[in-house]
Amino acid sequence: MPKEDTLEKEPKERILEAGALLFATKGYAAVGVREIAELAGVNVAMISYYFSGKAGILKEIILRYFDEVKGIYDKVLAQNIEPEIALKTIVKELVNLMKKKTIFCKVAITEMPFNLPEFMEFKAEVARRHIDYIKQGLQLIKLFVDDNRYNSIITPAAISLIFSHFLFGPFIQKVWNVELDENYYNLYSETISTLLLEGLTGLIKKLNNKGETK
Amino acid sequence: MPKEDTLEKEPKERILEAGALLFATKGYAAVGVREIAELAGVNVAMISYYFSGKAGILKEIILRYFDEVKGIYDKVLAQNIEPEIALKTIVKELVNLMKKKTIFCKVAITEMPFNLPEFMEFKAEVARRHIDYIKQGLQLIKLFVDDNRYNSIITPAAISLIFSHFLFGPFIQKVWNVELDENYYNLYSETISTLLLEGLTGLIKKLNNKGETK
Amino acid sequence: MPKEDTLEKEPKERILEAGALLFATKGYAAVGVREIAELAGVNVAMISYYFSGKAGILKEIILRYFDEVKGIYDKVLAQNIEPEIALKTIVKELVNLMKKKTIFCKVAITEMPFNLPEFMEFKAEVARRHIDYIKQGLQLIKLFVDDNRYNSIITPAAISLIFSHFLFGPFIQKVWNVELDENYYNLYSETISTLLLEGLTGLIKKLNNKGETK
Amino acid sequence: MPKEDTLEKEPKERILEAGALLFATKGYAAVGVREIAELAGVNVAMISYYFSGKAGILKEIILRYFDEVKGIYDKVLAQNIEPEIALKTIVKELVNLMKKKTIFCKVAITEMPFNLPEFMEFKAEVARRHIDYIKQGLQLIKLFVDDNRYNSIITPAAISLIFSHFLFGPFIQKVWNVELDENYYNLYSETISTLLLEGLTGLIKKLNNKGETK
DNA sequence: CATGAATGAGAATTCATTCAT
DNA sequence: AATGAATGAATTCTCATTCAT
Numbered sequence: 001m002p003k004e005d006t007l008e009k010e011p012k013e014r015i016l017e018a019g020a021l022l023f024a025t026k027g028y029a030a031v032g033v034r035e036i037a038e039l040a041g042v043n044v045a046m047i048s049y050y051f052s053g054k055a056g057i058l059k060e061i062i063l064r065y066f067d068e069v070k071g072i073y074d075k076v077l078a079q080n081i082e083p084e085i086a087l088k089t090i091v092k093e094l095v096n097l098m099k100k101k102t103i104f105c106k107v108a109i110t111e112m113p114f115n116l117p118e119f120m121e122f123k124a125e126v127a128r129r130h131i132d133y134i135k136q137g138l139q140l141i142k143l144f145v146d147d148n149r150y151n152s153i154i155t156p157a158a159i160s161l162i163f164s165h166f167l168f169g170p171f172i173q174k175v176w177n178v179e180l181d182e183n184y185y186n187l188y189s190e191t192i193s194t195l196l197l198e199g200l201t202g203l204i205k206k207l208n209n210k211g212e213t214k
Numbered sequence: 215m216p217k218e219d220t221l222e223k224e225p226k227e228r229i230l231e232a233g234a235l236l237f238a239t240k241g242y243a244a245v246g247v248r249e250i251a252e253l254a255g256v257n258v259a260m261i262s263y264y265f266s267g268k269a270g271i272l273k274e275i276i277l278r279y280f281d282e283v284k285g286i287y288d289k290v291l292a293q294n295i296e297p298e299i300a301l302k303t304i305v306k307e308l309v310n311l312m313k314k315k316t317i318f319c320k321v322a323i324t325e326m327p328f329n330l331p332e333f334m335e336f337k338a339e340v341a342r343r344h345i346d347y348i349k350q351g352l353q354l355i356k357l358f359v360d361d362n363r364y365n366s367i368i369t370p371a372a373i374s375l376i377f378s379h380f381l382f383g384p385f386i387q388k389v390w391n392v393e394l395d396e397n398y399y400n401l402y403s404e405t406i407s408t409l410l411l412e413g414l415t416g417l418i419k420k421l422n423n424k425g426e427t428k
Numbered sequence: 429m430p431k432e433d434t435l436e437k438e439p440k441e442r443i444l445e446a447g448a449l450l451f452a453t454k455g456y457a458a459v460g461v462r463e464i465a466e467l468a469g470v471n472v473a474m475i476s477y478y479f480s481g482k483a484g485i486l487k488e489i490i491l492r493y494f495d496e497v498k499g500i501y502d503k504v505l506a507q508n509i510e511p512e513i514a515l516k517t518i519v520k521e522l523v524n525l526m527k528k529k530t531i532f533c534k535v536a537i538t539e540m541p542f543n544l545p546e547f548m549e550f551k552a553e554v555a556r557r558h559i560d561y562i563k564q565g566l567q568l569i570k571l572f573v574d575d576n577r578y579n580s581i582i583t584p585a586a587i588s589l590i591f592s593h594f595l596f597g598p599f600i601q602k603v604w605n606v607e608l609d610e611n612y613y614n615l616y617s618e619t620i621s622t623l624l625l626e627g628l629t630g631l632i633k634k635l636n637n638k639g640e641t642k
Numbered sequence: 643m644p645k646e647d648t649l650e651k652e653p654k655e656r657i658l659e660a661g662a663l664l665f666a667t668k669g670y671a672a673v674g675v676r677e678i679a680e681l682a683g684v685n686v687a688m689i690s691y692y693f694s695g696k697a698g699i700l701k702e703i704i705l706r707y708f709d710e711v712k713g714i715y716d717k718v719l720a721q722n723i724e725p726e727i728a729l730k731t732i733v734k735e736l737v738n739l740m741k742k743k744t745i746f747c748k749v750a751i752t753e754m755p756f757n758l759p760e761f762m763e764f765k766a767e768v769a770r771r772h773i774d775y776i777k778q779g780l781q782l783i784k785l786f787v788d789d790n791r792y793n794s795i796i797t798p799a800a801i802s803l804i805f806s807h808f809l810f811g812p813f814i815q816k817v818w819n820v821e822l823d824e825n826y827y828n829l830y831s832e833t834i835s836t837l838l839l840e841g842l843t844g845l846i847k848k849l850n851n852k853g854e855t856k
Numbered sequence: 857c858a859t860g861a862a863t864g865a866g867a868a869t870t871c872a873t874t875c876a877t
Numbered sequence: 878a879a880t881g882a883a884t885g886a887a888t889t890c891t892c893a894t895t896c897a898t
Binding site: 454455458538552559576580581582585587592595599602605616620622627632 | 668669670671672752766769770773787790791792793794795796798799800801802803805806807809810813814816817818819820826829830833834836837838839840841842843844845846849
């Protein structure tokens with residue numbers, strides 16, 4: 001029983017969260033272990049102890065993110081629902097995930113292209129998994145095109161679209177001055193789904209209809 | 215006679231290119247000035263001399279990128295063409311730009327969220343410009359929605375979509391094993407335009423029609 | 429068991445002494461941290477670790493010096509003794525301090541005019557303290573003049589006089605070829621006191637008297 | 643005729659003045675040649691050209707200062723005047739010199755203890771000259787004591803006393819908030835003379851007399 | 857488990873000087 | 878006489894990691 005009560009999380013978890021927050025804010029390479037340790041309220045040496053180095057924190061973050069994503073795909077694909085609904089559900093769930101664990105997701109996504117030599121292998125494996133999930137998803141909802149060239153365009157496009165909000169980060173709030181509340185993320189999830197399925201024209205049409213019927 | 219012949223570019227330009235290449239590959243923070251200087255074949259001190267520091271290289275890259283983007287918007291918006299064509303032209307031109315100056319664009323886009331404190335101001339200004347161009351473009355083609363919340367979703371979404379190929383970087387070639395030639399980028403530009411305007415359903419429909427008529 | 433025996437001082441103290449010695453010899457700005465670390469027999473990084481930078485060493489030296497000076501003033505002023513005796517005691521104690529911690533005092537005094545921008549604030553505060561002590565001292569011994577203009581002349585003059593030996597540094601030994609032993613510093617302390625109170629004429633008179641009575 | 647008119651001084655002179663100003667403000671070692679060149683409005687390379695290096699500027703400053711001091715001693719000692727008057731005249735002239743060429747004097751005095759290895763020889767020679775002048779002066783005015791030990795105390799003490807105002811630099815104005823005008827320097831010269839000849843008690847007596855007779 | 861001291865490599869930058877023009 | 882580019886060494890400081898306690 002290392003703690004009087006479990007109000008405060010375990011050191012390992014605190015390191016992970018501190019790391020994620022800092023990586024998300026400043027980028028992996030720009031963050032120092034001391035900074036992480038300080039924010040986590042642990043001794044620097046503990047980072048090597050728990051994660052055997054700074055890179056270990058990033059690895060853990062990415063792995064956890066992919067476990068979550070895998071969970072979402074598995075759950076939705078297990079149900080046999082209409083293509084359009086399935087895609088919307090996936091988008092909604094992914095957005096939900098990002099809402100709940102924004103910084104974890106942001107780190108996992110944005111730090112993936114980072115080419116630390118030791119990460120190449122690890123990330124290739126992780127990427128293969130992700131793409132495979134999407135492929136399964138698109139197949140199921142009959143939107144899969146059996147053409148490598150198209151897939152190499154559509155898959156990154158879809159991912160970028162869904163994650164666009166998080167790729168742009170704190171800019172969005174600063175530039176458009178919107179409040180990022182529950183309603184906003186519902187709107188986001190819906191709008192992205194529409195854009196992904198029917199594009200800008202579809203979105204405009206929908207908005208006009210709403211305007212008329214109002 | 216400073217150079218045998220002018221085949222080799224000026225030091226300043228070489229630094230810029232070396233910097234862009236390395237930033238694109240490993241991320242700004244993970245690259246050292248020594249590495250850049252070595253690749254550019256200049257003395258390390260020249261980086262401070264020409265760009266007054268590592269950050270100066272990134273600033274220059276971003277500024278040049280925005281000059282190019284501004285050029286594209288200005289050119290297309292000057293013509294008074296049909297909305298849909300205008301958007302397709304812009305997408306095509308942007309993709310062309312990225313094809314020609316891939317690493318410069320990639321750096322400019324991906325390093326923008328990087329939160330070096332000294333960059334905040336500079337990047338905010340640059341972002342404002344970019345967004346303003348897009349707003350003008352969408353207004354012209356009647357796809358502009360006068361609602362901050364929608365814009366805060368649509369604008370990042372559109373940018374992410376257009377640049378998705380470059381955001382994913384070398385992954386794409388590795389995973390799907392496609393050849394990135396002239397044809398590929400034509401296909402990319404067309405597909406992204408369709409996705410942006412009509413979404414996945416629009417794209418599928420188009421593909422099916424092509425398939426039928428064949 | 430960190431040390432065989434405790435003959436050798438703690439690293440922090442060794443850095444401080446090495447720094448003081450080098451600052452006194454070559455001046456703050458002309459000394460490098462590597463040089464200090466080498467002389468102290470520690471790793472360069474330890475300087476940042478203990479003093480958070482080169483400037484930290486100088487700050488510590490100056491602060492310690494002022495603690496000592498404060499101690500002297502407090503001690504002497506606490507006794508209620510005749511003005512002339514009080515002043516002589518203060519001079520004697522200050523000279524004693526300088527004799528014991530020559531290089532520390534020299535650095536503290538000579539590097540104070542050094543205008544590192546970050547030091548301005550710190551040094552202004554330290555100077556205010558010093559001047560305040562002297563003012564108290566002069567007040568007590570009835571030699572205080574309540575005129576800003578006179579004080580702005582007398583205070584620096586007194587300080588310069590008392591510290592003159594140390595301001596001139598190794599020159600003195602080189603030029604006059606005197607031995608800086610216990611006797612010398614007693615003579616110094618007495619002579620400076622006389623000069624301060626009665627000037628050159630007073631000093632000459634005293635010397636002549638001594639000569640006559642001999 | 644390199645200049646339209648001679649309003650602007652020659653480059654060499656401008657470098658010297660810029661150097662003196664910066665050395666006085668920040669200390670020799672803390673000043674860079676680029677800084678000097680910029681302030682002087684010349685190209686950096688010119689410093690090596692005219693003075694064969696940074697050190698050459700300091701050498702020139704010190705030499706010029708000693709020429710001036712030599713001039714003062716020679717002039718006053720040539721007249722056969724009463725000891726006390728002679729000393730007062732010397733002090734007055736030295737203070738005048740410092741008033742006219744404050745920064746040059748300050749640099750010459752404060753940077754002398756600086757122990758750049760290459761300077762040792764040069765400065766020893768310069769110091770010997772200075773001390774010789776003072777010795778002549780004191781001999782003339784019958785205040786010279788033929789005892790090395792006393793001289794090694796009195797000479798530095800006298801110099802320190804006379805220059806105290808300039809050794810303390812900008813502090814004085816900041817701390818006592820006095821206006822450094824013609825009157826102030828007259829008062830300074832007189833007060834220092836009194837202090838040097840008759841000490842604090844002499845000064846106090848004089849002030850009281852002035853107060854009474856008023 | 858946890859700590860704080862210690863390390864050595866590497867970071868970016870600035871330095872005074874030189875050289876060809 | 879003057880320039881601006883270029884150099885290589887030296888600057889301070891920070892890095893992730895290790896180790897004895």
